[in-house]
Amino acid sequence: xxxxxxxxxxxxxxxxxxxxxxxxxxxxxxxxxxxxxxxxxxxxxxxxxxxxxxxxxxxxxxxxxxxxxxxxxxxxxxxxxxxxxxxxxxxxxxxxxxxxxxxxxxxxxxxxxxxxxxxxxxxxxxxxxxxxxxxxxxxxxxxxxxxxxxxxxxxxxxxxxxxxxxxxxxxxxxxxxxxxxxxxxxx
Numbered sequence: 001x002x003x004x005x006x007x008x009x010x011x012x013x014x015x016x017x018x019x020x021x022x023x024x025x026x027x028x029x030x031x032x033x034x035x036x037x038x039x040x041x042x043x044x045x046x047x048x049x050x051x052x053x054x055x056x057x058x059x060x061x062x063x064x065x066x067x068x069x070x071x072x073x074x075x076x077x078x079x080x081x082x083x084x085x086x087x088x089x090x091x092x093x094x095x096x097x098x099x100x101x102x103x104x105x106x107x108x109x110x111x112x113x114x115x116x117x118x119x120x121x122x123x124x125x126x127x128x129x130x131x132x133x134x135x136x137x138x139x140x141x142x143x144x145x146x147x148x149x150x151x152x153x154x155x156x157x158x159x160x161x162x163x164x165x166x167x168x169x170x171x172x173x174x175x176x177x178x179x180x181x182x183x184x185x186x187x
Contacts, residue, residue, distance in 0.1 A: 098113070
């Protein structure tokens with residue numbers, strides 16, 4: 001092999017690799033072939049078969065006459081609310097809009113349906129609206145942020161909470177702005 005130059009060695013290696021790849025490809029493809037289907041051996045029709053004789057017992061008892069009463073179909077109640085015949089279906093009748101006279105519509109002391117207008121129904125100008133008064137504070141009930149003699153702070157909805165000191169924060173130099181950590185998480 002000393003007489004073979006580098007170019008020839010290169011082509012021999014490439015051609016050998018291609019041949020080896022082709023052999024492997026054929027071997028792999030042969031694994032995916034479906035196995036041939038073997039036909040079942042059917043027995044010959046001329047072979048001796050045994051005859052099976054089934055004897056039916058004689059029924060001496062007569063069945064009683066069964067009488068079925070005629071089926072009565074109840075009449076459907078008429079539904080004045082809707083129609084379900086053919087392709088047209090209505091579930092409810094069309095609503096009837098009441099018609100009011102001009103006198104009923106323009107009367108400020110009475111609603112168009114005939115009810116009298118109350119104080120709550122009358123419109124109030126924006127500037128004349130009274131703000132609801134705040135309920136007086138009771139001395140017995142603590143307000144949010146109150147501190148008792150034990151040093152506990154009252155928070156509405158949570159009750160008295162022990163003071164755990166000032167808030168603490170830390171700076172991580174290996175964090176991105178979005179909170180993703182840079183580097184190995186165990187360190």
